[in-house]
Amino acid sequence: MSKKATKGVLLVQLGTPNSPTTGEVRKYLTEFLMDPRVMDIPYVSRTLLVKGIIVPRRASKSAATYSTIWDEQTGSPLMYYSELQQQMLQAELGDEYHVELAMRYQEPSIPGALKKLEGMFLESLVVIPLFPQYASATTGSVIDRVMELIRSWQYFPKLRFVSSYCDNPLMVDVFAEHAQQHNLEDYDHFLFSYHGLPVRQLGKVDPSKQLKCPDFGCDSCKTETNPYCYLSQCYATTRAIATKLNLPEDKFTVCFQSRLGKTPWIQPYTSDTLHNLAKAGKKKLLVFSPAFVADCIETLDEIQVEYANEFKEMGGEEVHMVESLNANPKWIEALKRMVLENGN
Known part of the structure; x- marks a missing residue:
């Protein structure tokens, strides 16, 4: 029987549509662009612009573009590599840790990932937004959402955010x-x-x-x-x-x-x-x-x-x-060190 995980890690990527269809792309773009940290204008103006102009004009074209990079077996490249990174990091950290993956927009969601982690009664949780350079619209949005949700927990593990690793x-x-x-x-x-x-x-x-x-x-x-x-x-x-x-x-x-x-x-x-x-x-x-x-x-x-x-x-x-970091073992080692260096 494996040891119960007492330390949590949450990797958060931006997001991807569930499929390369106009309807799914419309859902993804709407959630993404309605984030006030992404489209930092007043709510009414943002709603009119996003739901009335941008999404109706871009959804179909973006869906066609997504279909060109979508793999029949593995689906979204971003999702494929993100899941692989989560699995490889889990293997590197071992049974003492539980590594969850979430997308800031769409699935797997941050609320869903945090609900799983909450039930583990963790000693600590390290959140790593998968953006090397800090920006309010990306890393800031992830941290904002996690803090909004975790404040309802009845207990608080030691919490750490890795906000930047631009020259790791x-x-x-x-x-x-x-x-x-x-x-x-x-x-x-x-x-x-x-x-x-x-x-x-x-x-x-x-x-x-x-x-x-x-x-x-x-x-x-x-x-x-x-x-x-x-x-x-x-x-x-x-x-x-x-x-x-x-x-x-x-x-x-x-x-x-x-x-x-x-x-x-x-x-x-x-x-x-x-x-x-x-x-x-x-x-x-x-x-x-x-x-x-x-x-x-x-x-x-x-x-x-x-x-x-x-x-x-x-x-x-x-x-x-130049190929991105993807599933390079040295990148997984970098993530592992970020976890260990942040109090875990």
Whole structure:
């Protein structure tokens, strides 16, 4: 008989539709975009925009895109790799721990995962949002939801949140190893493409309003200036990987993808960067996407299909993608160490 788990771990990923159908994608997009940390505008305006304009226009197109990356046996790539990460971490930690996986939006849900964990009368619980760089719209939303739900518990285990691991050495090693599966000398330029955020959300991270950063970050921005600035953490990740691979500063660019609406988002945009590189005569690009710990629609379609086609139409030749962390054992070791270093 296995030992009863006394320590809990909750891994939380963003989410994915249950199937690549318009109805399921509509449910997923609605829950995602109605989160006030994601769409940080007043409720009435958010409802009208999300339910009246964005979701009706995007659901069918997004469903068609999801169907191109959906596997007949394993389903959603994000779900497949997330479940594999949970299973591998459970095996590494052993019977003393119970590792649950939840999605911030859709299933398996955070309420469902916490209900299981509550019934175990745990000594401790470590929550790891699966986003290396902190942002209120991702990690902040996960922590907010977990705290909202756990406050109804009648007992409280020792609780720890891992809010950022943007330059985790093992994570950096994995991205570098996956990059070295390509012949780096073949590429004219390297892109570090991160998920975008509205510029206004960067300013909200400093409640004191004392930090002055006129352009909300630059390539020399250090996380010590504001440890919760998403932009500075993106640059910290980039510097760590570039240093590991000895990439010259003039050979790589940080950029941001997946913007929505007409308000200013963090720049430079990945699409604009591709245009500029093609105009400069670059032919072969290798793209890192270190905001994601598992390959998903943003890496498998947006970069490898949409952006790759754009680049070729402008005269470029090839866009290749560095595989995400996925099921690399060294990434699982990184997660294990995060658990052990946070009081477990």
